[in-house]
Amino acid sequence: MANTQYPESYYAASANAVPPRPALQDDVETDVCVIGAGYTGLSSALFLLENGFRVTVLEAAKVGFGASGRNGGQIVNSYSRDIDVIERTVGPKQAQLLGQMAFEGGRIIRERVAKYNIQCDLKDGGVFAALSAKQMGHLESQKRLWERFGHTQLELLDQRRIREVVGCDQYVGGMLDMSGGHIHPLNLALGEATAVESLGGTIYEQSPAVRIERGANPVVHTPLGKVRAKFIIVAGNAYLGNLVPELAAKSMPCGTQVITTEPLGDELAKALLPQDYCVEDCNYLLDYYRLTGDKRLIFGGGVVYGARDPANIEAIIRPKMLKAFPQLKDVKIDYAWTGNFLLTLSRLPQVGRLGDNIYYSQGCSGHGVTYTHLAGKVLAEALRGQAERFDAFADLPHYPFPGGQLLRTPFAALGAWYYGLRDKFGM
Numbered sequence: 001m002a003n004t005q006y007p008e009s010y011y012a013a014s015a016n017a018v019p020p021r022p023a024l025q026d027d028v029e030t031d032v033c034v035i036g037a038g039y040t041g042l043s044s045a046l047f048l049l050e051n052g053f054r055v056t057v058l059e060a061a062k063v064g065f066g067a068s069g070r071n072g073g074q075i076v077n078s079y080s081r082d083i084d085v086i087e088r089t090v091g092p093k094q095a096q097l098l099g100q101m102a103f104e105g106g107r108i109i110r111e112r113v114a115k116y117n118i119q120c121d122l123k124d125g126g127v128f129a130a131l132s133a134k135q136m137g138h139l140e141s142q143k144r145l146w147e148r149f150g151h152t153q154l155e156l157l158d159q160r161r162i163r164e165v166v167g168c169d170q171y172v173g174g175m176l177d178m179s180g181g182h183i184h185p186l187n188l189a190l191g192e193a194t195a196v197e198s199l200g201g202t203i204y205e206q207s208p209a210v211r212i213e214r215g216a217n218p219v220v221h222t223p224l225g226k227v228r229a230k231f232i233i234v235a236g237n238a239y240l241g242n243l244v245p246e247l248a249a250k251s252m253p254c255g256t257q258v259i260t261t262e263p264l265g266d267e268l269a270k271a272l273l274p275q276d277y278c279v280e281d282c283n284y285l286l287d288y289y290r291l292t293g294d295k296r297l298i299f300g301g302g303v304v305y306g307a308r309d310p311a312n313i314e315a316i317i318r319p320k321m322l323k324a325f326p327q328l329k330d331v332k333i334d335y336a337w338t339g340n341f342l343l344t345l346s347r348l349p350q351v352g353r354l355g356d357n358i359y360y361s362q363g364c365s366g367h368g369v370t371y372t373h374l375a376g377k378v379l380a381e382a383l384r385g386q387a388e389r390f391d392a393f394a395d396l397p398h399y400p401f402p403g404g405q406l407l408r409t410p411f412a413a414l415g416a417w418y419y420g421l422r423d424k425f426g427m
């Protein structure tokens, strides 16, 4: 049987020690079978266990093997689409609910970290950095919009203020969200998995769900065992493959890459990010970066449509890092890796039910650290019979990518190329 390990990332190299978890080799019975031990699966499992459900989690590889253990670690609130666009698509009532929930994921992470004493280098403060007056104008209008939904903690930064929080002179201004921040993402997932087990949940690793027998009493099959459950939650996101064909048609796995420098030392680290906030710029194909607990710079950017692994990640990402911080030209890159997120055409999460007892949430299209934590809560509410917030997501319309399975990758890349050009020329 396959024994799939973590990629050689900074996170795997600095992961907190956890005992190995067995593969499923039996027939077991539970209330909820969760497929996938990323944030969506673990957050769902935790909320369900806290509400008295029995939960079994199946993970194809290891806890946090997917995007949750590889991401930039940025706690970015809200969705991958602006709330005014959402409002125009779904109308004011549904947008109101979605808007109210948009900053909840960051709170859930902090509650989890505090309640279960998770050691994951949590830091407060996230900056959206504007590269042009047009992007700054957009941030100003977004701030006004968020205030309309009750989120008043955002602070605009002029050119002088942003220079105080980011040691880079390419920005004209920005917006600070102190309810954003950053974490060691794999250690957050590992801590959440330990919390799941502390509440009596079971996690099997190296146990891919290979078939779902649907019906009134669904059964999830793995290579060596099966789980009979009242409910199934599908949380495999970009790594799910074709297990649930209905979901694959309206989403597309995409790769994005991250590099990590050698430790920079206190002085250089402070010169780059004096307040230790995380930063993402406002481009469509955005760059994002932050410091780690041991003062390295983690820098990510770019998208590979269709999730092919690039041969030389450092060659793609290092020039972006040097554009922002030329002073790092002699600094060594210790780690470079890739991970997959799941893109939908609308860039909004794909949430819903198949029949009465199979639930899913996936496809948050880039910004998922906070949304996935909220998703776990909303899924658990729905399983308890309170589906108003779940339905606000489930009612979002989704469409197949133009070009179908065969041509969706070049079509999406073409779209991104167009938006990349607009970013480049400030259009």
Ligand SMILES: Cc1cc2nc3c(=O)[nH]c(=O)nc-3n(C[C@H](O)[C@H](O)[C@H](O)COP(=O)(O)OP(=O)(O)OC[C@H]3O[C@@H](n4cnc5c(N)ncnc54)[C@H](O)[C@@H]3O)c2cc1C
Pocket: 035, 036, 037, 038, 039, 040, 041, 058, 059, 060, 061, 062, 063, 064, 065, 066, 067, 068, 069, 070, 071, 072, 073, 074, 075, 076, 207, 208, 209, 210, 235, 236, 237, 238, 239, 240, 241, 243, 255, 256, 257, 258, 288, 300, 338, 339, 340, 341, 361, 362, 364, 365, 366, 367, 368, 369, 370, 372
């Ligand atoms: C490189 C990178 C950087 C990113 N940076 C950020 C960031 O800084 N901030 C932010 O907000 N978002 C970021 N994201 C997005 C964010 O990480 C994801 O949206 C989020 O982690 C998705 O969580 P998930 O649990 O839905 O999926 P995943 O974390 O991918 O978890 C899915 C899990 O399901 C398992 N699985 C799949 N199929 C099966 C099966 N058949 N049986 C059993 N298990 C299965 C997989 O092995 C995997 O462990 C980034 C993503 C990437 C890839």
